[in-house]
Amino acid sequence: MNIIKVDAIDSTNRFLRELNREKTFVAPVCVMAREQLAGKGQMGTVWQSEPGKNLTCSVFMKIDGLKLAEQFYISIATSLAVCDTLNDLLVTKLSIKWPNDILSDRQKICGILIENIVKNGSLIGAIIGIGMNINQTKFDNLPQAGSLKQISGRNFNIEEVLHSLLLKLENRFLNLETSNFDILKKEYERLLFRKNKPSTFLDAEGNSFVGIIQSVTNQGKLQVLLEDEVVSVFDLKEIKLLY
Template identity: 75%
Template sequence: MHIIKVDAIDSTNTFLRDLNREKHFTAPVCVIARKQLSGKGQMGTVWQSNPGENLTCSVFMPIEGLPLIDQFYVSIATSLAVYDTLNRFMIPKLSIKWPNDILSDRQKLCGILIENVVKNGSMIGAIIGIGININQTEFNDLPQAGSLKQVLGQSINVEEVLQSLLVQLEKRFSELCVSNFVDLKKEYEAVLFRKNKPSTFLDVKGESFVGIIKTINNEGKLQVLIEDEIISDFDLKEIKLLY
């Protein structure tokens, strides 16, 4: 995979998106920054990362005409690639918190932000921003953030994590076809955080309720068992899991 290394940049996703508009990539490309000035997370949040201590990168992955209705499988493939990577570094109690945060026990080690590249109503690629906390040990006002160093008690080589991640991304994206969707979804659900456990959620009104995560539907919505044996579907903007 072609790798572009930069010292400081506003956002690797923005840089890679602009570069793709100019170059029209047909093969995987990775941009890695030692320091991100305006790293982005889900729902417009800011991704905190000390320069040189963590992995902050964006990867363009080509996709062969995936219908937009199946776009959540890109998130599944990416989440499993990061999960596989951290598993190789013997990170304990790994899970995927819907939709694509990677946890060790209850500590968030990785955040993922995916931007679709669409042509004629189908996905032809994805720009995937990945932030993995590796050697940072202090996080301002983020009590649930953690790092590989905190979990393992030792420093980890950032370049080793990057190389392993890129291998796993290419492997998982090679599996991204309709015939594999059932198996990919099963793998994802098998490591889903709080699956089949009573959990507390916040709805769009900020009101809390108790439910049990059962599965995800084919569009990636979370299916939660609530009172009276009713299963309701929620998208990312409709529900927040408290943990």
Template identity: 65%
Template sequence: MHIIKVDAIDSTNSFLRGLNREDKLVEKVCVLAREQTAGKGQLGASWVSNPGENLTCSVFMPIQKIEASDQFYISMLVSLSVFDALQTFMIPKLSIKWPNDILSDKYKICGILIENIVNNGRLTGVIIGVGINVNQKNFENLPRAASLSMLSGRNFNVEEVLHSFLYALEKRFAAFDVSGFMSLKQEYEKCLFRKNKPSMFKDREGDSFVGIIQSVTQQGKLQVLLEDEIIGEFDLKELQLLY
């Protein structure tokens, strides 16, 4: 995979989107930034990271076998790729907080932002933004955030973390077959944070309720067991897990 290294940039996802507009990317490419000045998270949130201390990168992957309606396959593949990579560094108690935050115990160590590229109604590529907290020691006003260094007591080479992630990502995408959706889904669900445990949630109106995470739908909605044995289905804008 071709890797572009930059010192400072507004957003690695935006950089790759610009490259794609100019050149119509068809090959895998990764952009690695030492510093992002306007990093992005889910639902328009910002991603703040100390320069040089963490992994901030985006990857363009061409897509041939996945339909736009099945785009949650990609979220599962990417989440599991980060999971695979962090396991090689012996990071403890890893889980995936739906839909694609990576936790160690209850601490967030990685955020993922996926942007699809659709031409004539077909999914032709995807831009995968990944931020992994690697060596940062202080996360002001973010009590649920931690880094690999904080969790393990040692410092890491950021580029070594990058290459581990890219290896896992390419391996996952190369092995993926749409016919294997159920096995991929089961593997993803096994890693879900607080699966099968009573948990507190907040709905879009701000009301709290107790439910038990069961699974996800093919479209990526979270299925939660509610009172009276009812299974509710929620998308990202409809539900917040309180923990």
């Protein structure tokens, strides 16, 4: 895979998106930044990262034959690729906090932001932003954040982690090309944080309620069993799972 290294940049996703507009990629491309000045997470949150201590990158992946209604499988494949990478690094107690935060025990060590590229109503590619906490040990006002160094007590070579991640990503995306959706979804659901456990949620109005995560739909919505034995389906903007 072609890797572009930059020193400081506002957002690797934005950089790669604009580069794709100029060149129209036909093969996977990765942009890796030593420092990201305006990295974004889900729902517009800011990704906090000390320069040179973490992996901040974006990857363009070409998409063939995936319907718009199946786009959540891009998130599933990416989440599993990150978990594959961390498994190889002997990181334990991995889980996926819906939709695609990667946790070790209860600490968030990786965030994913995906921007799909659609042309004439069809998915043709995805820009996948990945922020992985590697050698940083202090996080201001982020009590749930953690890093590989905090977990293991040792330093990691960030470029080695990147190369492993890119290999895992390409392998998982082969499953998309062969439409192995059931296998991907079962693996993803097996790793879901708080699955089958009573958990507290906030709705869009900020009201709390208790439910039990059952599964996700093919469109990526969360299926939650409520106290009245009814399974309700929620989109990302409609519900927040509390730790």
